[in-house]
Amino acid sequence: MKVIIIGGGIGGPLLALALQQRNIDCTIFEARSQDALDGGFVALAPNALRVLERVGVYDRIAKQGWNYEEFQMLSSRNLNQIAAVLNGSQKKYGYKALRISRGIVRQTLLEVLRERDIQLRYNSKCINIEETDRSTVVATFADGHTEEADFLVGADGIHSRIRNYLEPNAIPKFSGQMGIGGSLERSKLPSSSQSMYMPCLILGKLNSFMLMPCTYTGDRVGCFATVESHDRSREEWSKLQTDRPALYKALQCHHQDEHWPDVVHAASKNIDESSLMLWPFYKVPELTSWMSRTGRVILIGDAAHAMPPTGGQGAAQAHEDAITLADTLASLANKEVAHLEVLRKWESTRQERVKKILAFTSKGGDMRKSSVSTFRQILKEWTMWAYFLWLGPDAGLSWIYDHDTKRDVV
Ligand SMILES: Cc1cc2nc3c(=O)[nH]c(=O)nc-3n(C[C@H](O)[C@H](O)[C@H](O)COP(=O)(O)OP(=O)(O)OC[C@H]3O[C@@H](n4cnc5c(N)ncnc54)[C@H](O)[C@@H]3O)c2cc1C
Ligand SMILES: *[C@@H]1O[C@H](CO)[C@@H](O)[C@H](O)[C@H]1NC(C)=O
Numbered sequence: 001m002k003v004i005i006i007g008g009g010i011g012g013p014l015l016a017l018a019l020q021q022r023n024i025d026c027t028i029f030e031a032r033s034q035d036a037l038d039g040g041f042v043a044l045a046p047n048a049l050r051v052l053e054r055v056g057v058y059d060r061i062a063k064q065g066w067n068y069e070e071f072q073m074l075s076s077r078n079l080n081q082i083a084a085v086l087n088g089s090q091k092k093y094g095y096k097a098l099r100i101s102r103g104i105v106r107q108t109l110l111e112v113l114r115e116r117d118i119q120l121r122y123n124s125k126c127i128n129i130e131e132t133d134r135s136t137v138v139a140t141f142a143d144g145h146t147e148e149a150d151f152l153v154g155a156d157g158i159h160s161r162i163r164n165y166l167e168p169n170a171i172p173k174f175s176g177q178m179g180i181g182g183s184l185e186r187s188k189l190p191s192s193s194q195s196m197y198m199p200c201l202i203l204g205k206l207n208s209f210m211l212m213p214c215t216y217t218g219d220r221v222g223c224f225a226t227v228e229s230h231d232r233s234r235e236e237w238s239k240l241q242t243d244r245p246a247l248y249k250a251l252q253c254h255h256q257d258e259h260w261p262d263v264v265h266a267a268s269k270n271i272d273e274s275s276l277m278l279w280p281f282y283k284v285p286e287l288t289s290w291m292s293r294t295g296r297v298i299l300i301g302d303a304a305h306a307m308p309p310t311g312g313q314g315a316a317q318a319h320e321d322a323i324t325l326a327d328t329l330a331s332l333a334n335k336e337v338a339h340l341e342v343l344r345k346w347e348s349t350r351q352e353r354v355k356k357i358l359a360f361t362s363k364g365g366d367m368r369k370s371s372v373s374t375f376r377q378i379l380k381e382w383t384m385w386a387y388f389l390w391l392g393p394d395a396g397l398s399w400i401y402d403h404d405t406k407r408d409v410v
Contacts, residue, residue, distance in 0.1 A: 001333045002149040004029065004139055006126045007156035011301030011318035013109035015153060016118050017055040018326030024333060026118070029141065031125035031156075038102045040277045041065075041183070041214045041222045043199075046093035046401040048316035051323045054405075060108050065100025066213040072197055073388075075381050076204035077374075079196075079261050082381050083388035085395035087199075087312065092394065093401045099199065099214050099222070126156070129165055129297060137296045151329065153298050155318070158282060159234070160303030166292055172282040174231040175308050177369075180251050181224030182275035183214060184267060189221065193263035203367070203384075205258050205377045211267060223267045225254040226310075228369070229280070237280055247276040281308035283358075290351070295343040300325055305354045310364030313357050313400065320405055321350060327409040349408050357400065 001024050005012045008030030019026045044052070044065075052058040069089050073082045088097030113120055125142040129152060132138060137152040154162025158172055186194065198221065199212035207227045214222040227250075232240070240246060251268045284306045290299040301318030308314075328346040332339045367384065371377040388395060 001025065001151070001329065003027075003329065004137070004147055004149040004152045006139065006152065006154050006162055007160075007301075007303070008032075008110070008120050008122075009155065009157055009301070010106060010109070010315055011303075011322050012153075012155035013106070013113055013120070014051065014055060014319055014322035015155060015300065015326060016113060016120075017057070017109070017116065018323050019329065020116055020118055021055065022326055022330035022333070024326070024329055027147070028113070028118070028120040029124035029126055029139070029147070030120060030122050031142075032122065034122045038106050039275070040102050040181075040279070041099055041212070042102050042105065042315050043087065043212070043312050044098045044100065044105075045312055045316050046088050046095040046097065047403045047405075048319040049088075049095040049098060050403075051319035051405060054323055055112075057108060057112055060112070061100060061105060062098065063216050064104050064108075065098045066199075066215060066218055067096040067098055068199060068213070069096050070197075071097075072200040073384070074200050074202045075377075076202050076209075076258070076260050076264070077377070079202070079263075082203065082384050083395075084393070085388065085391075085397065086393055087397075088401065089394075092398070099212050101214065126161060129162065131292060131294055131296055135294070135296065151296055151298065153300060153325070154303045155299075155301050155322075156303050158284065158302045158306040160299065162297065163284070163287070163299055163303050166289070166297065166299065167287055170285050170287055172284050172306060175281040175283055176228055176231075177226055177281050177308065178229045179224050179226050179277075179279040179281065179309065180247055180254070181210070181222060181277055181279075182251075182271045182273075183220050183222040184271045184275075186213070186219050186221045188266070188270040190262050190266050193266070196263065202261065202264060203381070204255070204260060205371050205374060207254060209255070209260070209264050209267075211263070221267070223271065225251060225268075227254050232280070237278070241278045244273050244276050247278055248273055251276070279309070281310075283307055286355070286358075290347050291343060295340040298325065298343070305358070307358055307361050308364075310367075311357060311361030311400075312364075313361060317354055317357060320353070320403065320408075323405050324350060324408045327406070331409060346408070353403070353408075360400070 300321035
């Protein structure tokens with residue numbers, strides 16, 4: 001069995017590592033060049049870390065980011081705690097959560113691919129795919145060369161070309177919110193805030209501000225404002241993305257219309273300009289299927305279900321897709337079974353889980369939406385306080401973090 005993977009972001013390399021462990025031959029094709037870098041940070045919850053452990057990568061990254069369990073939500077009025085929830089727990093889930101540079105995660109995956117002799121071809125933009133009557137798929141790349149395999153997996157991200165082949169009308173939709181953030185040395189925060197508990201999400205009247213250590217020692221702190229915004233074209237977003245002074249200004253404006261604690265002002269002011277990132281939250285509409293009718297073309301990760309970050313599960317779901325698909329393809333290689341049926345089972349199990357995760361993610365987005373008055377803000381804080389108190393410290397999240405991908409295979 002031979003598999004072609006389109007996209008060498010996060011999901012593609014993970015799938016390749018998992019396929020090789022199961023003795024399935026694969027090659028990754030990535031549009032970008034070898035030295036393209038990824039900015040920003042991700043928080044990896046236990047369900048993502050469990051997958052990284054299964055492909056033998058967890059130990060390499062665990063000490064390159066901030067390991068934490070509790071995540072606190074605070075009021076912008078007085079920094080009083082509204083709620084505390086567990087995003088990870090050594091005892092409960094086997095892993096703490098890990099806040100880490102996206103670049104480190106991807107570079108580590110690429111390093112392991114090289115060590116295990118898995119081919120990744122850079123500067124290989126897939127521009128067309130075609131299913132043949134020999135039960136294969138042929139991919140054509142921008143430089144004109146073609147590749148043929150039994151399966152083609154689109155792990156090509158939110159603006160996926162492979163998804164476009166399957167469902168041309170599924171255009172990602174803007175959620176009305178965007179994130180602006182970056183990082184700074186912790187020592188650049190006011191001395192009174194140096195010992196403040198992090199990670200925390202400070203909830204204001206109009207928007208929210210997150211503070212999260214992002215290195216192993218916690219000497220660097222990432223911060224991230226979630227603000228409401230109008231939609232822009234892809235060109236306009238990328239132009240704004242590279243306009244650091246504009247991003248810097250937008251981050252300062254985030255808290256000009258209401259009272260915010262000093263730590264928010266200091267973090268925004270002292271942020272390293274070179275670390276500034278913009279992240280408009282888009283959502284891929286629910287697809288009827290993640291596969292072609294023959295089951296030879298399959299989508300995973302953001303290509304299938306990009307979601308806003310408010311549930312902290314975007315990358316984690318790409319992890320789960322990758323490992324469960326590898327298990328599923330391996331079950332096909334070993335037996336003479338009806339491949340379409342087995343793949344459909346995989347698809348429906350994954351779709352069901354992602355649907356639940358999406359519902360949880362929207363709840364997180366609503367929580368960060370603006371309140372019109374201080375009274376409304378206080379009311380929201382009390383409602384949240386009561387809600388999380390009722391849920392208890394695991395905040396009803398164990399179905400997300402405890403998930404065992406091994407059980408997803410037939
Ligand atoms: C700033 C930022 C912060 C984020 N923070 C978080 C977070 O805290 N938590 C979280 O869970 N998620 C976070 N995410 C989302 C997370 O990065 C994605 O969910 C995750 O990377 C999805 O992996 P993927 O492999 O599906 O797609 P990607 O990582 O986007 O990879 C897709 C790859 O495909 C390549 N490609 C595209 N088209 C083609 C083509 N035609 N041919 C060949 N290759 C192609 C691209 O160059 C890219 O390398 C963040 C994203 C951003 C942008
Ligand atoms: C931590 O939990 C909160 C509350 O449920 C959630 O909004 C946030 O996205 C979680 N973060 C991670 C990284 O899991």
